[in-house]
Every structure is written in structure tokens, then in C-alpha cells.
Amino acid sequence: MNKDDTRFRVLHALAQSPDATQREIASRLGVSVSAVNYVLKALVEKGQVKVENFTASKNKFGYVYLLTPAGVVEKLHLTGAFIQRKLAERQRIEAEIDEVLAAREADRLWAKTNADIAHPGKVSAPALAGPRTVG
Numbered sequence: 001m002n003k004d005d006t007r008f009r010v011l012h013a014l015a016q017s018p019d020a021t022q023r024e025i026a027s028r029l030g031v032s033v034s035a036v037n038y039v040l041k042a043l044v045e046k047g048q049v050k051v052e053n054f055t056a057s058k059n060k061f062g063y064v065y066l067l068t069p070a071g072v073v074e075k076l077h078l079t080g081a082f083i084q085r086k087l088a089e090r091q092r093i094e095a096e097i098d099e100v101l102a103a104r105e106a107d108r109l110w111a112k113t114n115a116d117i118a119h120p121g122k123v124s125a126p127a128l129a130g131p132r133t134v135g
Contacts (some may be wrong), residue, residue, distance in 0.1 A: 001029075001031065002048065003007055003087075004078055004081060004082070005037065005082060006029070006031060006039055007039055007042075007043070007074075007078055008075070008078035008081075008082045009029045010025060010029070010036060010040065010081060011043070011048070011049075011071060011075040011078065012075065012079075013029065014049065014065045014067060014134045015059045015067055015075065017098075018064045018066055018067075019054060019063075019064045019065075020065075020066050021072070022036045022040065026098055036119050040065065043060055043071065046070070046074075047065065047068055047070050047071075048067065048068055048070045048071030049065050049067060049068065049071050050065075050066045050067075050068050051063055051066075052064050052066060061113070073128075090109065118129075
């Protein structure tokens with residue numbers, strides 16, 4: 001996960017659960033607590049997140065993390081960039097899947113053709129091995 005993705009995911013988690021602990025956020029995001037702590041400190045320093053004591057919080061330290069207006073703007077920016085990256089990734093994956101499926105179909109046709117020639121009605125071991133080049 002790159003830095004922008006981590007920042008986006010932390011901001012998103014805070015927007016959903018402002019009283020979540022750093023450990024809970026880390027667990028939800030699949031990152032270390034120190035990574036969440038590092039990102040939170042940077043967000044606080046940039047004025048994008050405000051930390052307040054909140055005695056009714058489930059967090060034993062009683063902190064709540066609030067997105068500031070600057071934090072909401074940053075989250076919107078990061079959301080757009082995140083969506084663009086994920087759509088581009090999806091297109092690359094779909095193209096790769098199309099290539100693999102086409103190759104699989106070609107291999108299947110090759111195996112079927114060669115099995116029919118060698119042993120009609122039976123698939124031979126060489127046919128199952130895949131295409132071979134004749135040199």
C-alpha cells in the first residue's frame with residue numbers, strides 16, 4: 001500500500017469511527033500500529049485531523065480523531081486519486097485475464113486437436129502437456 005493509499009484509508013476510517021483506537025484502525029487496514037501513528041501525527045501536524053479528549057469514548061485513553069475542513073478536502077482529493085488508481089489497476093487486471101483466457105483456449109484447442117489425431121476419443125499425455133515447438 002503506498003503512502004497516499006494509507007493516508008486515504010486512515011482518513012476514511014476516522015470519518016467512519018472517530019473514536020476508534022489506533023490499534024483498531026491498524027487492524028482494520030492491515031497495517032502496523034506505528035504506521036497509523038505516523039500517519040495520524042502527520043495529519044495532525046498538517047491541520048487535517050484534530051485530536052480531542054472524549055470521556056465517553058470506548059478508547060481507554062479517551063481520544064477522538066476529528067477531520068477538520070482541511071482534512072475533509074484532503075480526503076476528497078485522496079478519494080479521487082484512489083479511485084483513478086484502482087480503475088487503472090482494474091483495467092490492467094482485466095487485460096491480463098483476457099490474455100490468459102485466450103491462451104488457455106488456444107492450449108485447449110491444441111490439446112483437443114492433437115488428442116483426436118493421436119487417439120480418437122482419448123486425450124494423450126503429450127496433448128495434456130501443452131503446445132510444443134518442433135525444431
